Amino acid sequence: MSLIVIFLFLGLAALGMPLAFSLGVSALGGLVLSGFDLAVLPPRIMNSVNSFPLMSIPLFMVTGELMLKGGIMERLVDFANAFVGRVRGGLAQVALLSGAGLASVSGAAVADASALSATLVPSLKKQYGLGFSTGIVAAAANLGPIIPPSGAMIVYAFMAGSSVSVGGMFMAGVIPGLILVLVLMSLCWLISYVRDYPLVGEKVSLSNILHQLRRSFVVFMMPIVVIGGIVGGAFTPTEGAAVGVVYALLLGFFVTRRLRLADLPGVLLQAAKTSAIVGAMIAYASTVTFLFTIDLLPMQLAGFVNQLTESPTMFLILVALMLIVVGMFLESNAAYIMLVPLFHPIAITYGIDPLHFGFLFVFNLVIGMLTPPVGVVLFVVCGITGVKMGELVRESWPFIVAMYVLLIICMFVPGIVTWLPHRLGY
Amino acid sequence: MERVFTLVLSRVDAVARVVLLGCMTVMIVVVATQVLMRYAFNASIDWADEVSRLAFVWSIFIAIPLGIREGAHVGIELLINKLPRKLARQVTRTMLALAFLLMCVVTYEAVVVAYETWSERLGAINISSSYFFVAVIVGSAHAALHLLHLVLHPLDEHGPEYPID
Amino acid sequence: ETIRIAGNFAGEHSSSQAMLVFKEEIEKLTDGELEVNIFPAQQLGGAAENVQAVKLGAVELIWVGTAYLTRTIPELEVLGVPFQFPDRETAFKVVDGPLGAKLDEHLAEESLASLGYMELGFRQLTNNVRPIESIDDIAGLKIRLQPNETHLATFRALGANPVAMDVKELYSALEQGVIDGQENPFSIIVVSRYSEIQKHLSDTRHFFDFISVVANKDWLDELSPEHRDAVQEAMNKAIAFQRELAIEQESEALDKLIEEGMTFTPVSDELAADLRSKTADVATSVRERIGDELFTLVDSEIAASTE
Ligand code: NA
Ligand code: NA
Numbered sequence: 032m033s034l035i036v037i038f039l040f041l042g043l044a045a046l047g048m049p050l051a052f053s054l055g056v057s058a059l060g061g062l063v064l065s066g067f068d069l070a071v072l073p074p075r076i077m078n079s080v081n082s083f084p085l086m087s088i089p090l091f092m093v094t095g096e097l098m099l100k101g102g103i104m105e106r107l108v109d110f111a112n113a114f115v116g117r118v119r120g121g122l123a124q125v126a127l128l129s130g131a132g133l134a135s136v137s138g139a140a141v142a143d144a145s146a147l148s149a150t151l152v153p154s155l156k157k158q159y160g161l162g163f164s165t166g167i168v169a170a171a172a173n174l175g176p177i178i179p180p181s182g183a184m185i186v187y188a189f190m191a192g193s194s195v196s197v198g199g200m201f202m203a204g205v206i207p208g209l210i211l212v213l214v215l216m217s218l219c220w221l222i223s224y225v226r227d228y229p230l231v232g233e234k235v236s237l238s239n240i241l242h243q244l245r246r247s248f249v250v251f252m253m254p255i256v257v258i259g260g261i262v263g264g265a266f267t268p269t270e271g272a273a274v275g276v277v278y279a280l281l282l283g284f285f286v287t288r289r290l291r292l293a294d295l296p297g298v299l300l301q302a303a304k305t306s307a308i309v310g311a312m313i314a315y316a317s318t319v320t321f322l323f324t325i326d327l328l329p330m331q332l333a334g335f336v337n338q339l340t341e342s343p344t345m346f347l348i349l350v351a352l353m354l355i356v357v358g359m360f361l362e363s364n365a366a367y368i369m370l371v372p373l374f375h376p377i378a379i380t381y382g383i384d385p386l387h388f389g390f391l392f393v394f395n396l397v398i399g400m401l402t403p404p405v406g407v408v409l410f411v412v413c414g415i416t417g418v419k420m421g422e423l424v425r426e427s428w429p430f431i432v433a434m435y436v437l438l439i440i441c442m443f444v445p446g447i448v449t450w451l452p453h454r455l456g457y
Numbered sequence: 458m459e460r461v462f463t464l465v466l467s468r469v470d471a472v473a474r475v476v477l478l479g480c481m482t483v484m485i486v487v488v489a490t491q492v493l494m495r496y497a498f499n500a501s502i503d504w505a506d507e508v509s510r511l512a513f514v515w516s517i518f519i520a521i522p523l524g525i526r527e528g529a530h531v532g533i534e535l536l537i538n539k540l541p542r543k544l545a546r547q548v549t550r551t552m553l554a555l556a557f558l559l560m561c562v563v564t565y566e567a568v569v570v571a572y573e574t575w576s577e578r579l580g581a582i583n584i585s586s587s588y589f590f591v592a593v594i595v596g597s598a599h600a601a602l603h604l605l606h607l608v609l610h611p612l613d614e615h616g617p618e619y620p621i622d
Numbered sequence: 623e624t625i626r627i628a629g630n631f632a633g634e635h636s637s638s639q640a641m642l643v644f645k646e647e648i649e650k651l652t653d654g655e656l657e658v659n660i661f662p663a664q665q666l667g668g669a670a671e672n673v674q675a676v677k678l679g680a681v682e683l684i685w686v687g688t689a690y691l692t693r694t695i696p697e698l699e700v701l702g703v704p705f706q707f708p709d710r711e712t713a714f715k716v717v718d719g720p721l722g723a724k725l726d727e728h729l730a731e732e733s734l735a736s737l738g739y740m741e742l743g744f745r746q747l748t749n750n751v752r753p754i755e756s757i758d759d760i761a762g763l764k765i766r767l768q769p770n771e772t773h774l775a776t777f778r779a780l781g782a783n784p785v786a787m788d789v790k791e792l793y794s795a796l797e798q799g800v801i802d803g804q805e806n807p808f809s810i811i812v813v814s815r816y817s818e819i820q821k822h823l824s825d826t827r828h829f830f831d832f833i834s835v836v837a838n839k840d841w842l843d844e845l846s847p848e849h850r851d852a853v854q855e856a857m858n859k860a861i862a863f864q865r866e867l868a869i870e871q872e873s874e875a876l877d878k879l880i881e882e883g884m885t886f887t888p889v890s891d892e893l894a895a896d897l898r899s900k901t902a903d904v905a906t907s908v909r910e911r912i913g914d915e916l917f918t919l920v921d922s923e924i925a926a927s928t929e
Contacts, residue, residue, distance in 0.1 A: 047537035048552035049530035051521075055559045071680035073567040077514065077593050078671040083506060083788045086484065086513045093485070192664075196794045264798030266492050267791055273488035299481040300474060300523075307520030308530055314517070324665050325626065362531040404535055456797070495800075499762065501785045503774055574674055576732065577694045580769030581786050586670070586693060 033328040036061040036319060050365045051311035058318035065322070072318055079317035080310045083269055084197065085189055088138075088309060090272030091180050092302035094257075094279050095137035100298060101283025101290045103250050104150045107132040110247040113240045115216075120223030122158050123167045124216055126151045130171025131212045132247075134178035135254040136275075138185070139305075140400055144172035144408045148415040156416075159228060165418040166426030169401055170215055172408050173434070176397050178208035179258050180275075183393050185268065186309065186364055190371035194385045197268040198261050199457030203390040203448045207441055214433050222429065249286050253278050262455060309364050316368040323373075333377045343381040347388070347442055350374060351395055355435075358399020362407060366396050386452050387445045391438065398434045401427055459610055466606055469599060473519050480516035484509050503581040514589050518596025525603040526612075546611060553608045560601035567593040624657045625853075627683040628666040628675060632813045636871050637685050637740050637833050638662040640864035647856035656849060677733060679838045687742055688832040689770055697728045700916040703908050704776045704901040707830045710741060712927045714865065717832060721919040735839040737857040741868040742807055742831035748820040749803030750796070753887040757781070757896040764801040766792055775904045776828065780897065796820060807831065808875035809868065817882040824887050825876075826897065835861065 039057035044050055062069055111128035118124050126147065133143050147168045155164035176183040179201035188197045256278060261271040283290025323329060340346055357366050371392065378388040400408040403424050413420050441447050491505040524530055537545050571590035579586045625648070631637050638660070645658035666675065672684040673691060692698045700721070707713040716722070717739045726736050747754060749763050761781035767773045769786040777784040785801050795801050797819045804816065805828065811817065835857060842850060880886050889897070909917050 043552065043555070044533050045536050046548050046552055047532050047534050048556060049525075049532040051530055052552075052556035052559060053532075055563070056555050059559055059562060068679055069562060069566050070570055070573075070678045071675065072563055073570045073590055073593050074671055074674045074678070074680070075667070076563065077567075077589050078667055078674075080517050081510055081514050081589060082790065083510055083513075084791060086488070086509065089481065089513070089516065090485065090488070093481070193790060193793065198794060198798070261798075264800060265496075267795055267798075267800055269791075270488055270492045270800075273485055274492055276485050277489050296478055299478055300520075303477050303481050303516050303520040304524045304529060307517050308524055310517035311521045311530060321666065324661060325659075327659070360533065360535075365531065405533060407531075495764070499764075499783060501764065501783055503769075503784070503786055506786050506788060507769060570674070570678060573677065574694070577673075578696070580693065580771065581774065583771075 032061055032065050033323050033326045035064060036322055040319065050362060051308070051315045054312065054319050054369075055315035058315065058322060061319070061322045065325075071321065075318045075321050076314040080314050082189065084185070084267075085310075085313070087185050087197070087269040087272040088182055089302050089306035090269065090276055091138040091182060091185070092142070092305055093298060094253075094272060094275035095139065095142050096298040096302055097276065097279035097283055097290065098136050098250075098253070099142075099146050100294050101279060102287040103136070103282075104129070104133070104146060106243075106247045106250055106287075108151070110243045110250075113243040114235065117235055119220045120159075120228050122155055123163070123219050123223065123228075126155060126164075126167050127171050127212065127215050127219060130168070130174050131178065131208075132250065133171075134174040134208070135258075136180075136250065137175055138180040138182040140172045140175040140397065140408050141305075141411055143175035144169065144411040145415055147172055148412050152416045161416065161418050162422045162426040163222070163226075165412050165416050165423050166430065167219065168416075169408050169412045169423065169427050170430035170434075172412070173397055173401060174208060174211065174215075177204045177211060177394060179204055179254070180272070181393070182309075183363065183367065183397060184389075186313075186367045187371055187389050187393050189313075190367055191375040191385065191389060194379065195375070195389050196457060199386050199452045200389055200393070201258060201268075202262060202452035202455055202457060203386045204393075205451055206447055207390065207394065207437065210447070211434065211437055214437060215430060218429055218433050249282055253282070312365050312368050316365070319369070320372055329373055329376065332373055333380065336377050337380070343383050344443075346378070346381050347383065347391065350378075351391065351438070351442065354392065354395040354399070355402075358396050359402050360405050361399075362405065363396040363400055366399075367392075384445060384449050386457065387448050390448045391442055394434075394438050394441065398431060398438065401431050401434075462606060462609070466602055469602065470523065473523060473599060477516055477519045477523070480512040480519065483512040484516065487512070507579050507581050511588060511592075515592040518592040519599075521596050522600040522603050525600060526607070550608055550611060553604050557601055557604035557608060560597045560604060564594055564597040564601060567597060623655065624659055625683060626659050626661065626666075626681040627685070628661045628672045628681045629685045630664045630669040630672060630687075631662055631685070631833075633662045634813055635662075636809065636864050636867040637742075639867060640740065640860040641685065643863045644856050644860035647859050648852055651852040651856055652849060656852065673836075676836055676838050679841060681838075682841050683737075683835065683837045685740065685833055685835045688739070688834045689768060689773075691729075691734075691834055691836070692770070694732050695725075695728050695734075697725060697912055697916060699772060699908055699912055700725075700920060701832060702770075702772055702829060703905045704772070704828050705898045706905070706920070707924070708928065710744075710830065710865075710869070712924055713830045713832070714739070714741075715927055716920055716923045719919075719923055721916065721923065724916060724919060729836065730839060733839045735837045735842045737835040737837055737854060738861045740833035740835065740861055740864040742833045743809055743868060743872055744825070744827040745805045745807055745829045745831060746811070747803060747805045747824050747826045747828070748811060748816060748822060748884070750799065750819070750821050751802050753822045753885055754824045754826070754893070755887060755890070756893055757900065763803055766795065766801050766804040772904060772908055773829070775907070776901050779901045779904055781900075793819070807872070808879065809871045812875040812878055817879050817884050821883075821885060822887060823876075823879055823884040825889055827889070828897065828901075833864075 036057045039060050040053050043053040043056055107129040111125040115121055115124040130147055137143055152164050152168055184200035185197055188195045188200050257271045257275040260266050261268050400406050409423055487505050487509045491502055494500045567590050571587040575585050575587050577586045627641055641660045648656050669686050669690040672686050675681045676684045688698055729736050751763060752759055763782045765777055765782045765784050766787045767777055767784045774784045
């Protein structure tokens with residue numbers, strides 16, 4: 032029966048039915064075929080999203096939206112400018128550093144991609160042309176789900192169950208995220224050098240740095256309060272996200288004074304709709320998972336994989352190759368929702384550190400958001416800036432390759448990922 | 458007929474948006490207050506967990522239909538974009554009709570389940586735990602309406618100004 | 623035919639082990655005509671969802687903490703009064719006797735058929751702040767409790783600051799110090815690895831928890847009489863096995879928790895008396911809520927066994 036459900040899902044999805052509904056319809060087919068009472072649908076659908084930890088997703092989305100509406104982009108850009116204005120490809124470096132700053136308050140690559148595209152590309156393209164500008168922005172947006180907070184990591188931890196905590200996943204992303212920032216900036220420097228982009232931007236001066244530090248202080252206090260509070264034990268991730276909302280409201284109303292009461296309904300509705308897309312997929316995927324479990328598929332799959340290889344490294348490589356292909360074609364949340372419950376338990380039987388496996392899984396699918404043909408970050412950047420998909424892909428591939436190289440390094444040097452969370456007791 | 462359907466749907470959407478705003482607000486206020494109570498008063502609200510989850514579940518199922526028309530629910534459009542226009546249109550309508558069928562089944566079954574489990578109470582507030590299922594009923598029925606509208610009156614017959622979201 | 627059994631307990635818990643006994647027995651008794659697939663550890667959803675699933679017939683059988691059934695069958699709260707049973711022998715005598723039969727009728731009204739009760743055990747308090755030596759030591763502690771009115775009222779009566787929280791968040795909330803303590807039977811404290819993050823342990827025995835084994839009644843009624851008898855017979859064996867194992871596991875669990883570094887502070891006689899007197903009102907209010915009839919059955923059984 033599992034096979035029928037899988038083929039039904041693939042068929043419907045290929046014909047363009049939204050993934051949540053494809054999952055639901057194929058589960059419905061499976062239930063009818065196996066003579067199940069259809070009354071099992073509503074409890075599965077409802078209970079799979081009835082979870083306090085999952086609530087952090089809309090809350091972090093609200094925080095991110097409020098921060099943007101509150102005018103943090105401008106402060107981040109000024110801040111980055113004070114440091115790297117005179118480096119090769121200076122303005123592009125500013126975009127990367129702003130992207131990193133944005134990533135530390137926002138949890139989603141899609142939101143970051145639209146914010147960076149709308150605010151930075153107009154000035155970037157005057158220096159570097161549309162192609163390179165959008166490539167930089169797309170790469171910077173991918174920092175969003177790697178540097179905490181991270182919606183992707185919340186979904187992963189939720190699907191993996193009690194062996195992976197959200198806080199632990201967040202901390203696993205910190206060091207690789209910072210390394211990735213450095214890698215992207217170096218690559219940007221190299222490309223600018225080869226192409227001989229002109230030196231622009233303001234001179235680096237201590238007084239300006241201090242001035243910008245003072246202005247951006249309130250922005251960077253937010254990850255310190257929220258992520259620090261989650262890791263340090265002041266609150267659970269969901270509570271932390273709610274604290275973030277309150278913080279962003281205070282910031283927008285009283286510090287930057289850019290937020291209007293009239294902005295709030297739009298922010299809340301947008302966050303609700305975006306989380307509902309993830310929620311719908313979790314809800315309907317859980318009906319498929321129910322059928323798989325009843326059909327004992329996870330056990331069979333684990334047996335099959337174990338037969339294939341006994342080496343944990345080989346297993347990691349196989350999973351990585353699979354995810355590269357999956358990342359090309361599937362929206363990443365759908366991939367977590369469908370694949371984590373199957374592969375996470377197998378990784379544990381191989382003795383792989385759950386946080387190590389989790390981070391590699393997330394990182395791989397985050398890169399997938401940049402790979403054609405299905406790459407949501409590409410879609411967003413194209414949609415907002417009007418760049419041609421082909422041109423964007425041509426300019427993004429060096430960054431994509433760099434990310435895969437970092438992924439491989441993280442695979443063979445687990446310490447990069449696990450040292451910090453282990454140090455903090457996760 | 459089409460005008461009436463459209464009008465009804467846009468009214469339902471408007472109500473849904475108001476309910477959705479309420480749910481999101483309750484969620485944020487309750488969770489944030491829980492933190493405040495803990496640190497400022499060393500106290501805790503018994504019903505915070507259940508009420509915030511109720512608001513969250515409601516917000517998800519209420520928001521699902523609102524994303525349908527704008528095509529927010531991700532799908533793979535690779536193949537469909539390669540098909541001849543007329544065929545693609547028929548395929549899309551068929552897919553939407555199947556999704557409509559799914560939503561009808563879910564709505565009906567959720568009514569059955571809510572009815573059968575109505576006697577089950579929540580732990581900290583004394584209401585039926587089936588209010589969680591009511592969210593599924595309302596959201597799925599609303600989604601069914603949206604899908605039916607799209608089957609009967611496909612988007613490409615109208616301009617982008619079509620007055621529903 | 624396949625019997626699907628769902629539960630939320632970890633695979634190594636005595637109740638999950640007992641289901642393996644059930645599987646073996648029933649397949650032997652029916653020459654494999656009835657097969658069994660067991661889904662422990664929330665594979666088919668959490669406890670509350672399991673209850674819905676068995677009611678709706680999505681699974682044939684579940685085993686679940688009896689407290690989760692009180693949401694559907696409030697009469698079961700007769701078993702959930704603080705400091706009710708002096709020991710496990712009395713507790714089982716009560717549920718195996720006339721009271722159990724009476725409760726079965728209430729279950730049947732919700733199309734559930736009880737196949738018997740296993741032991742979840744006496745619930746015990748752990749915390750990270752101080753050893754519980756007197757009643758004052760409980761005051762102000764932030765304790766995670768199941769979202770259950772009686773449980774919350776009991777700890778409020780003891781002066782604690784109860785927090786209702788999803789069990790999924792419990793480990794990290796304790797680890798990070800969001801809350802100070804939790805309460806569970808020793809065997810659950812061990813398998814949930816709370817010893818890694820909690821320092822102080824007491825044998826407060828504030829509730830005795832049962833595990834209910836419950837079948838979908840329509841399914842059970844439709845089985846042939848031989849098969850129905852086989853199900854009950856195999857489950858009786860499984861339950862007997864579990865009760866033995868639970869006794870063993872409880873003392874092993876306490877030893878293990880001490881070995882893993884928890885400070886064990888036994889409850890003194892004075893403290894035990896204080897705990898009882900402070901929570902007497904909670905018991906009274908439960909009694910008023912569900913009526914005296916069921917409680918009389920409990921009282922007479924307890925009186926008989928303590929004579
Ligand atoms: Na982030
Ligand atoms: Na992709």
